[in-house]
Amino acid sequence: MTRALEFAVSPPSAFQTIRWSTDDVAPPERFDFYASALSSAIAPMSVERPPAQAFSAEMVMTDLGGMSVVRQTGSAHRCFAAKDHVARNEGEHNFHLLVNVRSAWDVDMLGRVRMAPGEVIVTDSSMPWDLDIATSYEFVHLKMSEPWLCQWLHRPGALVGRRIAMGSAWGRALASFVAPLSHDFLEKSPLPVSMIVDHVGSLLALAAQDMRLVPDPEPLRRSERDLLDRIKDSMRQLCTSPTLTAIEVAAAVDVSLRTFHRSFQRAGETFGNTLTQMRCVYGIRMLESPLFRRVGVADIARRAGFCDASHFSRVVRSRTGLTPSQIRRGELPTRADEDVPEDRS
Amino acid sequence: MTRIPLPPTTLQHWSTDDVPPNQRFDYFVDALSSTLVPMRVDQVVGEFGAHMSKAEVGPVAVIHQQGTAHRSFRMREDISRSGEDSFHLILNRRNDWAIRHRGDARVASGEALIVDSRYRYDLWMPDGFDVVHLKLGADWARRWMPRPQDLICRCIGSGTTWGPALASFVASLSPGSLLSAPVSADVLVDQVGAMIALIAAEMSGSVTARRDQALMIDRIHDCMVQRCGERSLGASAIAASLCIDENTLHSVLAANGRTFTGVLTRMRLDVSVRMLRSGAFRDESVATIAERAGFPNVSALSRALRERYGLTAALLRLPGGRAASRQARKGGQFQDDVIGLGREPR
Numbered sequence: 001m002t003r004a005l006e007f008a009v010s011p012p013s014a015f016q017t018i019r020w021s022t023d024d025v026a027p028p029e030r031f032d033f034y035a036s037a038l039s040s041a042i043a044p045m046s047v048e049r050p051p052a053q054a055f056s057a058e059m060v061m062t063d064l065g066g067m068s069v070v071r072q073t074g075s076a077h078r079c080f081a082a083k084d085h086v087a088r089n090e091g092e093h094n095f096h097l098l099v100n101v102r103s104a105w106d107v108d109m110l111g112r113v114r115m116a117p118g119e120v121i122v123t124d125s126s127m128p129w130d131l132d133i134a135t136s137y138e139f140v141h142l143k144m145s146e147p148w149l150c151q152w153l154h155r156p157g158a159l160v161g162r163r164i165a166m167g168s169a170w171g172r173a174l175a176s177f178v179a180p181l182s183h184d185f186l187e188k189s190p191l192p193v194s195m196i197v198d199h200v201g202s203l204l205a206l207a208a209q210d211m212r213l214v215p216d217p218e219p220l221r222r223s224e225r226d227l228l229d230r231i232k233d234s235m236r237q238l239c240t241s242p243t244l245t246a247i248e249v250a251a252a253v254d255v256s257l258r259t260f261h262r263s264f265q266r267a268g269e270t271f272g273n274t275l276t277q278m279r280c281v282y283g284i285r286m287l288e289s290p291l292f293r294r295v296g297v298a299d300i301a302r303r304a305g306f307c308d309a310s311h312f313s314r315v316v317r318s319r320t321g322l323t324p325s326q327i328r329r330g331e332l333p334t335r336a337d338e339d340v341p342e343d344r345s
Numbered sequence: 346m347t348r349i350p351l352p353p354t355t356l357q358h359w360s361t362d363d364v365p366p367n368q369r370f371d372y373f374v375d376a377l378s379s380t381l382v383p384m385r386v387d388q389v390v391g392e393f394g395a396h397m398s399k400a401e402v403g404p405v406a407v408i409h410q411q412g413t414a415h416r417s418f419r420m421r422e423d424i425s426r427s428g429e430d431s432f433h434l435i436l437n438r439r440n441d442w443a444i445r446h447r448g449d450a451r452v453a454s455g456e457a458l459i460v461d462s463r464y465r466y467d468l469w470m471p472d473g474f475d476v477v478h479l480k481l482g483a484d485w486a487r488r489w490m491p492r493p494q495d496l497i498c499r500c501i502g503s504g505t506t507w508g509p510a511l512a513s514f515v516a517s518l519s520p521g522s523l524l525s526a527p528v529s530a531d532v533l534v535d536q537v538g539a540m541i542a543l544i545a546a547e548m549s550g551s552v553t554a555r556r557d558q559a560l561m562i563d564r565i566h567d568c569m570v571q572r573c574g575e576r577s578l579g580a581s582a583i584a585a586s587l588c589i590d591e592n593t594l595h596s597v598l599a600a601n602g603r604t605f606t607g608v609l610t611r612m613r614l615d616v617s618v619r620m621l622r623s624g625a626f627r628d629e630s631v632a633t634i635a636e637r638a639g640f641p642n643v644s645a646l647s648r649a650l651r652e653r654y655g656l657t658a659a660l661l662r663l664p665g666g667r668a669a670s671r672q673a674r675k676g677g678q679f680q681d682d683v684i685g686l687g688r689e690p691r
Contacts (some may be wrong), residue, residue, distance in 0.1 A: 014564060016588060065586055066571025147574030151616050153530075156627045169517035176509040177540075190546035193567040195539050202536055204528040206517070222358060284660065304383045319659040321631050321643045330651065342572050 016063040017183060022056045022074075031055045036072075042070075042143070043094075043125050044085040049077045063182045066148035067197050069181050070141035073102075080108075080130035082219050093146040094125040095156055097204075101179050107131050110161035119208075120164040120175050124157065134293040140178055142200065153200035159208055170206035177203055178220065227255065239278040240305040246271050256264040280315050287316075287327045297324045360396045361412075369393050370512045375421045377417065380408060381480060382425035382462045387416040400520035402530040404482030405537070407520050414472040420465050430483040432493065433460040434541075436515050439475035444468045447498040457512045458503030461493060477515055479537065489538040490545040499548065506548050511540040527625030552680055561589070566608070573612040574639045580605045614649045621661045631658040 020037055022030040034057045035047040041061060057074030081089075098107070099120050107113050108130040109123050123129050149156045164171040177199060189196060232237050234252045238244050249271075250260035264271050283304035286292045292300060301312030301324075316324050359376040361369035370393045374386045380399055395412025436457040443451045444458065446466040452458045470476070490496055501508045514537065523530045552651055568586050572578055583605075584591040598605055617638040619627045626634060635646035635658075643658075650656055 016586065063586070064571060065568035066574070145572070145575075145641070147637070148571055149578075151574050151620060154629060169513075173510065173513040173517050176513045180506045180510070191539055191542055192563060194570040197567075197571055198532075199536055199539060202528045202532060203514075205623070209527045209625070220527075281660070284657070320657045321647060321659075322657065327657070 014187065015183075018061040018063075019059070021058040023058075027054075030057075034077075038079065042091075042096075043081060044088045045079050045081040047077055047079045049075075060183045061143075062186055064186070064193055064197060066145045067181065067200070068143040070139070070143060071182050072141060073137065073141040075136050076132070078132045080128070082128050086126060086128055089125055092125065095121045095144045095146065095149050095160070096125065097121075097142040097144060097178065097200075098123065098131075099140045099175060099178055100133070100137050101140060103135045105131065105133045105137065106183060107161075113161070113163050115163060116166070118175050118179065119166055120171065120178065121162070122156075122159045122164075122204075124160045127160070140181055142178065142181070144200075148197075148201070149204075152205045153208055159204070159211075161205070162211065164207050164211065168207065168210040170203060170210045173204040174200075174207045195328065224263060224266055227253070227259075228267055231255075231260065231263060233276060236278060239275055240282060240303060242302065242305050242307050244275065244305065275291055275305075276315055277319075280319055283312055283316060283324070284320070284327060288330070289325055293328075297328075300324070355401065356524060357399045358397070361394045362396075366392070368396075371634065373397075373412075380406070381433065381478065382419060382429045382431065383423060384417050384419045385423065387418075389413060389415050398520045400523045400530070402523065402534045404485035405534045406480040407518050407523050408476075408478040408480065408518050409520060410476040410478055411474065414474075416467070416469050418465070418467040419462075424463065424465060425615060429462045431462045432481040432486040433462065433538075434458070434479040434481060435460060436477045436512060437470070437474050438477065438516050439473055440471050442468070442470050445500065447494075448499055449497055452500050454591065455512055455516060456500045457508075457515055458498060458500055459493075459496050460495045464497075477518055479515065479518070485538070486541070489519065489542040492545070492549055495549040496541075496545050499545055505544065505547055507540065507543040511537075511544050514540055525624060527623050529619065529622040532619065555626065561587075561593075562601050565594060565597060569608060570612050573609055573616060574637055576636070576639055576641070578609065609639075610649055613640055614646070614653060617646055617650070617658070618654075621658055626680060627662070631662075634658070 018041060022034055025033045031047070031049055034055070036047075037082070038047065038057075039045050041059065053075065055075055055077070057072065057077075058071060059072045061068055061070045071315070097120060099118060099119055100115065103117055105115050107115060107121055107123070109121075109127060113121065115121060146156070153159065164174060166172050166175060181196070186193060230253050231249060234249055235244075238249060238252070246260060247257060250257045252262075255263075261271065264274065265312035283300055283306065286295070286300045286303065287297075295303075297312070301309045304312065305311040306315070313324055316322065316327065318328065357380075359373070359380075361373055364372045370386075370389055373393070373395045374384075376397060377386065378384055380397065382531075393413050395410065395415075397408060397410045397412075399406055399408045401407075432455055435452075437452065440454050441451060443449075444460070444466060446460055446468075447464055450458060452648050485494065502512045518533070518537075523533060528535055564587055565583060568583055569578075572583065572586070575582070580594055581591050584594040587594070595605065598608065617634055617640070620629070620634045620637065621631075631646070632643040634662060635643045638646065640646045640649070647658060650658055650661065654661070
């Protein structure tokens with residue numbers, strides 16, 4: 001087996017590439033070869049095959065940096081990682097995007113899912129999984145590093161173990177983009193690889209939105225949009241008055257208080273929040289302006305419409321992570337993150 | 346100080362429901378001519394109804410059209426009169442349609458076809474059409490397709506490698522979704538460009554062996570951009586990834602007038618900007634975004650933002666937390682206010 005695990009790394013390629021095939025070894029050894037090759041290239045796992053069938057498998061794995069593109073073809077088998085396999089997968093946390101472009105298959109991760117040919121699913125290397133591939137297959141498999149995926153998806157975990165249906169608009173776009181990816185394509189790609197990789201990230205984000213994993217806002221009607229625009233225009237003129245109330249603004253645009261509030265509600269906003277944001281924008285503008293250099297922070301707070309300086313500081317700090325005086329100095333201390341909430345979920 | 350590309354700020358609508366029945370046809374022909382290219386439309390007998398919406402992102406306009414069957418055309422005299430240099434990618438999601446342009450084409454539903462406005466066309470849209478129409482600025486389009494003639498008036502869909510990817514991507518676009526997407530509109534539009542480049546290379550049959558000549562600097566860039574989210578990413582990790590010596594990496598960067606840290610910070614900044622402007626991250630704190638982008642802390646991100654754009658992270662974000670994308674669709678006025686804040690460097 002030692003020979004089998006010395007993967008061929010083809011030097012002329014622009015990428016680190018691993019290729020192997022069960023053709024490289026004698027038929028009786030093929031299955032064991034495959035099992036250990038897969039475990040070391042992808043993640044620790046167990047492999048089973050249907051008895052008394054010829055076994056074959058091939059893999060080309062292209063390492064692009066944060067993502068590897070793997071193409072696998074072969075005959076029926078089952079592979080799985082139980083809890084103890086997962087525990088051995090030290091340190092490396094990856095997500096895997098899987099598409100079988102040739103046949104239907106089953107996957108069990110947080111529940112059993114039947115996958116049609118060409119459909120996409122994302123799995124997580126830190127959870128047990130079980131793939132049952134009943135016929136010969138051709139997989140496109142993207143191994144994605146956690147830091148990379150986290151830059152595209154707010155919560156990658158929400159996508160894990162869920163079939164991305166071809167019926168959903170972006171699901172289809174994702175599947176049809178991923179299906180042709182291969183080592184040969186990447187070697188000759190007319191586009192920079194970073195662009196291809198970004199495209200995958202963006203399509204994943206869009207597909208997640210399709211699946212309602214990103215809240216999808218209900219569209220506003222034209223009249224509602226127009227009214228909200230008018231309200232905000234009016235607020236922008238009045239917001240520096242510290243005593244401004246909803247009643248005043250509603251009167252200024254000539255709508256009832258009820259319509260006024262409903263208009264914010266429909267857009268998922270509130271009067272109070274919008275007002276604070278506007279005052280904050282004004283305040284920061286003054287802090288940054290050389291014209292206001294001699295004006296105290298308390299005075300700026302008042303001019304922006306805040307009742308007191310401490311409220312102003314709190315708002316500015318919560319929205320920018322900086323204190324008013326830091327904004328004013330325009331120079332940032334290196335340990336400014338001490339009070340910033342770390343709400344990573 | 347660099348300016349950040351603005352998200353689309355307007356969503357325009359036209360509907361024949363807005364005008365009396367006897368004016369509907371003319372109203373819509375005007376709308377088509379002013380939105381797309383000056384064109385003529387055959388008088389439709391009987392009831393006519395059509396709806397159109399449009400969002401513009403820099404050189405690209407995404408237009409959605411539905412309505413009654415009609416024939417539209419642009420003859421030599423129209424072209425000489427009105428000029429206009431743009432490309433039009435048309436995809437009907439609902440039914441088959443036909444065009445005579447640089448050849449005859451019958452286009453199946455779900456397939457895309459590109460029209461070059463410098464040549465005449467004669468187009469037939471059947472009843473109940475549901476069209477995504479991308480108007481592509483000529484310069485922008487030529488950036489992605491070096492030989493437009495290979496692509497014009499050819500059905501792009503099944504039967505090619507990248508056709509389905511482009512077609513299903515375009516079919517999913519709508520002016521509204523452009524404004525509420527979890528990636529910002531300029532990123533989406535560039536993705537359309539990238540897909541066009543792939544299909545163009547495929548159809549021209551000139552798949553250049555780009556990789557063989559790929560410059561080491563590009564490979565370094567490609568690798569770094571994927572790994573910049575790793576917090577303690579060092580030059581040695583990138584060098585190992587590329588199977589090169591760490592000294593080689595530094596000297597290649599130096600020869601291009603760059604430093605490892607400089608390039609890394611820039612990439613992390615770009616990624617942060619993308620996340621800050623993304624609906625998908627609207628409920629995430631700036632600190633989390635800084636961390637995901639690979640910055641050691643939030644102040645490193647703030648400093649980089651300030652140096653490059655003269656803005657704070659909060660000002661760059663679509664405001665309103667959960668309401669961010671709605672805000673963006675309704676016009677992103679805060680964004681406008683805020684972009685104007687760019688300070689001159691002291």
